[in-house]
Amino acid sequence: xxAATAGPPGTVxxxxxxxxxxxxxxxxxxxRLLGTLERITRLPEEPPVVVVDNxxxxxxxxxxxEHFPAVRVLTPGHNLGAVGRTYGAAALDTPLxxxxxxxxxxxxxxxxxxxxxxxxxxxxxxxxxxxLVGPDAGPDPLNDVLAASPLGREPDLPxxxxxxxxxxxxxxxxxxxxxxxxxxxxxxxxxxxSLLALDLEAAGWGVAYCPALIARHQPDGAGGAPRPGRAAxxxxxxxxxxxxxxxxxHAVAHTVRLALDGRTDPTARLxxxxxxxxxxxxxxxxxxxxxxxxxxxxxLEGVG
Numbered sequence: 186x187x188a189a190t191a192g193p194p195g196t197v198x199x200x201x202x203x204x205x206x207x208x209x210x211x212x213x214x215x216x217r218l219l220g221t222l223e224r225i226t227r228l229p230e231e232p233p234v235v236v237v238d239n240x241x242x243x244x245x246x247x248x249x250x251e252h253f254p255a256v257r258v259l260t261p262g263h264n265l266g267a268v269g270r271t272y273g274a275a276a277l278d279t280p281l282x283x284x285x286x287x288x289x290x291x292x293x294x295x296x297x298x299x300x301x302x303x304x305x306x307x308x309x310x311x312x313x314x315x316x317l318v319g320p321d322a323g324p325d326p327l328n329d330v331l332a333a334s335p336l337g338r339e340p341d342l343p344x345x346x347x348x349x350x351x352x353x354x355x356x357x358x359x360x361x362x363x364x365x366x367x368x369x370x371x372x373x374x375x376x377x378x379s380l381l382a383l384d385l386e387a388a389g390w391g392v393a394y395c396p397a398l399i400a401r402h403q404p405d406g407a408g409g410a411p412r413p414g415r416a417a418x419x420x421x422x423x424x425x426x427x428x429x430x431x432x433x434x435h436a437v438a439h440t441v442r443l444a445l446d447g448r449t450d451p452t453a454r455l456x457x458x459x460x461x462x463x464x465x466x467x468x469x470x471x472x473x474x475x476x477x478x479x480x481x482x483x484x485l486e487g488v489g
Contacts, residue, residue, distance in 0.1 A: 213242060
């Protein structure tokens with residue numbers, strides 16, 4: 186991979202650098218990205234920003250160089266998927282990394298609050314923010330789901346423990362994120378956050394919902410409808426996550442259920458086909474969860 190940057194190669198750092206940097210991933214959405222960077226580069230925390238261009242063909246990198254010379258652009262040359270966030274985090278040296286997409290940004294003050302939250306909770310590996318959606322800044326329904334997590338709140342974490350979050354509305358402790366490998370390359374995109382949360386928990390880090398941290402998300406389309414093919418990607422990756430981390434009996438049962446659904450459901454059929462194609466790579470990287478973490482997953486599934 187190659188890195189394109191307006192300055193010398195190496196990590197993004199300065200003697201007075203903030204505690205939180207931002208990593209954004211993008212692909213072929215130049216104008217949307219430039220508008221989002223307008224917002225992010227005006228944040229009072231003045232975070233260093235790394236944009237990972239996942240193989241754009243619309244002149245994204247050149248446009249960022251022209252309009253935002255202080256923003257570093259990494260150009261791996263192809264679409265890394267969610268792994269682009271890992272690539273970007275490795276290029277920062279701030280203790281914390283806030284993630285954004287080209288259609289999401291952080292409310293002023295949110296990153297400063299994140300630094301305070303992480304300093305006060307040393308076991309916190311990742312904080313899931315509250316998300317406000319669209320021009321009217323309505324609450325994302327996921328906020329209530331995270332707030333009502335059946336895992337409850339542990340005394341050394343700032344909010345309810347969760348095993349999922351929205352990828353463009355999260356802040357991670359950089360060392361913890363990189364320690365577990367960041368986002369898994371087998372998944373690419375689609376429910377990739379759950380596996381990262383499991384890996385952080387397995388390594389002893391906490392994942393918590395922190396509603397004091399506010400992210401904004403303004404997706405394209407009416408009501409932020411999912412992109413074509415996303416439903417199949419999510420079902421594929423739920424199955425692959427089972428093969429990567431869950432007990433074998435669970436993975437086999439999940440495979441059978443998806444195959445049965447596929448008899449009448451084209452989305453399930455596509456998900457299963459894609460999962461089978463990636464299964465050898467998943468099995469080569471299989472690492473079952475510790476018993477305590479598996480028990481927590483079962484609580485979330487209502488079978489604990």
